[in-house]
Amino acid sequence: MLMGEFTHTIDSKGRLIIPAKFREQLGAHFIVTRGLDGCLFGYPLNEWAILEQKLKALPLTKRDARAFVRFLYSAATDCEIDKQGRINIPITLRTHAPLEKKCVIVGVSNRLEIWSAERWNKFTSETADNFDEIAEDLNIDF
Template sequence: MFRGLHTINLDAKGRLAIPTKYREPLSALCHAQLVATIDTEERCLLVYPLPEWDTIQSKIEALPSFNPAARRIQRLLLGHATDLELDSNGRVLLPQHLREYAELEKECVLVGQGKKLELWSKSLWHSRRDEYLEIVSQPEQLPDEILSLSL
């Protein structure tokens, strides 16, 4: 459902407008209800339609809480999970703690990832994208599954 890259602006109140092409599908899929949480590997946010998040949350909750690594993931992902709702103008309000984690300022990038979106600071995204492009140019660093794809 989500693909492509969109440059969007965060306003002074911490609101960002979801791209128009996603608004109607989100209304139909999840009644404009989203969940945002931190990415534990990158300084970005993961934004899920509520039904997709519910599936992820069930899996996270099922992890063994006596396993320290699993417990850390539960604390980070569930602890930062925040309900968001599109307003009548197609905007969502991001809480300060999520904006700080992802270093979000005025210019942001929304990156489609199929069933979810990633929200990045524009400068962090450009830096990370360039690093990814460098890695992709070195086939020995790619997983075998990627090498078997035909583009």
């Protein structure tokens, strides 16, 4: 399970350190693609295969299904962790997120998320203000 929050800096070449805590669970290669809420999603290969089966089951006749699959796959990239523990994030993904300097890498169960620090701080601030209401709406029992 991927969990935790880590801050790292992305360099001008798009290289970002993946926290050591996540590397073993992700493997030497994993998939990074556009995520929701303006972040990137990173999936270990086994989790990507599960998602892929779900995407293949979507009806090709539905416009939203086609658009979602195109958007997700068109930016997906196989990332390899180098000897320094970094991955190289393509410009398409850096633009989507928008990653410029300070980044936050978050473990979210079966995937990681990569956020610009500015967007992450805004998201967590807004979510913290509504956390009780969100839990109530979802009927979360702690």
